[in-house]
Amino acid sequence: MTDSRTCPRACESHSDDERSLIKRSERPDRPEEACGVFGIYAPGEDVARLTYFGLHALQHRGQESAGIAVGDGETVTVTKNLGLVSRVFRESDLDSLTGNVAIGHTRYSTTGMSTSWENAQPHLSAIGHQVIALAHNGNLVNTHELREDLKGNGIRFRSTTDSEVIATLIGHYTQAHNHIREGIRETMRLIKGAYSVVLITENALYAFRDPYGIRPLVLGKTAGGHWVVASETCGLDIVGAEHVREIEPGEMVKISADGLEVELAVPAEKPSLCVFEFVYFARPDSVLNDCTVYEARRQMGAALARSAPAEADLVIGVPDSGVPGAVGFAEESGIPFGEGLIKNRYIGRTFISPTQSIRQQGIKLKLNPLRHVIEGRRLVVVDDSIVRGNTSRKLVQLLRDAGATEVHMRITSPPVRWPCFFGIDTDSQEQLIGSAMSVEQIADHIGVDSLAYLSLEDLVGATGCAPDEFCLACFDGAYPIDVPDGIRKGKLSLESCEEAG
Ligand code: SF4
Incomplete structure (x- = not known):
């Protein structure tokens, strides 16, 4: 497992002074976007570059940090940093992120410190010997109680995000059932709030959405038959993928060498897409x-x-x-x-x-x-x-x-x-x-x-x-x-x- 923490640029590119400038009091006078997520399963394609383009299309949903994680069949590698997509990734970063499956994230923080590298996503964690990366758009309302329960079980946290809580729960229940989909199902039963999540293992992409469908998440397919998920359809358009449908509230999809597998992981509730997506957050071409x-x-x-x-x-x-x-x-x-x-x-x-x-x-x-x-x-x-x-x-x-x-x-x-x-x-x-x-x-x-x-x-x-x-x-x-x-x-x-x- 490698990540951009070891890259000197990750440490040098933002001085403490600059970080301290990103204060809540200086945020603009309008509701701010949450985050953008993107995922692609495309063996034989340059999945990191495709994700990079997907993140460009989703840049309006978050400008504080960006990250890409790639699974290469053996492990998962993450590069992430504070700043705009164009600032975070160099050509050489994308060249080194090779694999079959990738996810990406643009972040606007609504929980956790906005300026922390640890809080940038995708969030990397281990389930036994398996590495997973997870990226999340939305906000949980029971994070505190879940974190306290997990801390009571001796689990330590590196970041202050609810995304880490989701990853930790998935890890915990995957180990208990020896099955990642059951780990996600069990986690979806426990977490409350808005979440549109993409997750990769070394060889598969998962995407799941809260039972109310508060934040958007769409499924698309490229001309080459590869599946793509994104917060908005503009993230599909930029990589030449056709919009197939929404990921439905409560649904989980798995995309791997076995193709697309879909299930209703938790029962859907009253559909409640955020109307502000139409007013302000979403791009007009979505x-x-x-x-x-x-x-x-x-x-x-x-x-x-x-x-x-x-x-x-x-x-x-x-x-x-x-x-x-x-x-x-x-x-x-x-x-x-x-x-x-x-x-x-x-x-x-x-x-x-x-x-x-x-x-x-x-x-x-x-x-x-x-x-x-x-x-x-x-x-x-x-x-x-x-x-x-x-x-x-x-x-x-x-x-x-x-x-x-x-x-x-x-x-x-x-x-x-x-x-x-x-x-x-x-x-x-x-x-x-x-x-x-x-x-x-x-x-x-x-x-x-x-x-x-x-x-x-x-x-x-x-x-x-x-x-x-x-x-x-x-x-x-x-x-x-x-x-x-x-x-x-x-x-x-x-x-x-x-x-x-
Ligand atoms: S409409 Fe609902 S989800 Fe959207 S910003 Fe308002 S309270 Fe939040």
């Missing part, structure tokens, strides 16, 4: 539950134009996820669409943050306005969400400074009133502006001429999916899975805790 994300976002904008029209000269979207909504708003309202904001796409999580004094000079790290488009115009500005409100406020000021005469903000989701416990990094409830203020107060706070949100009904309608297929808890507080008191109290206000029982 397809979720047979619905195209771009089209859903366009329909969200069109619905807003009907429910909350505005007198304006131009519709602009806040890149990237607000743009399809702006297109839909423009088409429905007849107001011209224009590009008014340019996004700097190359800022990862581990970039060097500006100092406070540089910040005060008004640098525009992420968005720059196109003054000649905006000046003298009454704008409809379409964005996907408002979480704390501080970014929206700065954005409105940016547009006014660039000469906008009116700013009418339209949001393609309802107010976020409840925190997420399933792998999305939203604040505690009192920090959510939608929970603390009325729509009028928010409009005042961010300094717009008018503000309107999409209704929950119109949001679900825009996806084209069945209304009962989603987790909508950010908006209505109806969590699909019981969240233990200890976790709930950390994020919910006292009143809401009582309300939620």
Whole structure:
């Protein structure tokens, strides 16, 4: 077993100072993605390079760390590090990762220290003499109790992630039953929360998804007949794989020399795909539950134009996820669409943050306005969400400074009133502006001429999916899975805790 811990670059590429810059307080004012996972079983192909491309397509789901694990028939090797996919892997890393089966991961931490190498995935562990690697998207709600049980049995942990807990449980029950699929089944019975997991041994790929299907996971096939799994269909497209279907809630698939084997490992519960995948997380060219994300976002904008029209000269979207909504708003309202904001796409999580004094000079790290488009115009500005409100406020000021005469903000989701416990990094409830203020107060706070949100009904309608297929808890507080008191109290206000029982 080798891994990139032994590579000097892994130790040298991030100074402690740089690591300390990646603080929760500096995270942007919107719900942040969880993670992206990818897996491929393709003997005779360059599985590490294919995984590398798959991770590029899933980079939007996590920019803090990236990793690839490869099984070569004898063992499993991992290379991982902090930073963007393009920064973590060199040509020589990929050349040395040879094998038949691979998984990869892009990480945005919602549990554990974001800056720890140990917390980067895939997570490598041993079951007796067998090495496995595991990568996880989602968040468990009973990690603490499971960790305490395992620690009570003398098991030590290297990282602070729930992914390590999953790997440890699988190892424990695989040894008890001498059968890895039974190890995964037993683990799926015990863990609670959101999980879309890929795992490899030296010669097989496994993928499994929680019984509610909160985070996406899709299955595809290449023209050469090789199976691929990915968080989103854009991860299949990039390696030329055709989307076959979703990995169903509660399902486990095994892909090996014996082909594809599918089983329902735990009974499926009420389907609860995170609706925020449609609003913001997923790439617009991905397809979720047979619905195209771009089209859903366009329909969200069109619905807003009907429910909350505005007198304006131009519709602009806040890149990237607000743009399809702006297109839909423009088409429905007849107001011209224009590009008014340019996004700097190359800022990862581990970039060097500006100092406070540089910040005060008004640098525009992420968005720059196109003054000649905006000046003298009454704008409809379409964005996907408002979480704390501080970014929206700065954005409105940016547009006014660039000469906008009116700013009418339209949001393609309802107010976020409840925190997420399933792998999305939203604040505690009192920090959510939608929970603390009325729509009028928010409009005042961010300094717009008018503000309107999409209704929950119109949001679900825009996806084209069945209304009962989603987790909508950010908006209505109806969590699909019981969240233990200890976790709930950390994020919910006292009143809401009582309300939620
Ligand atoms: S609580 Fe919100 S962000 Fe979390 S899974 Fe449900 S809809 Fe998605």
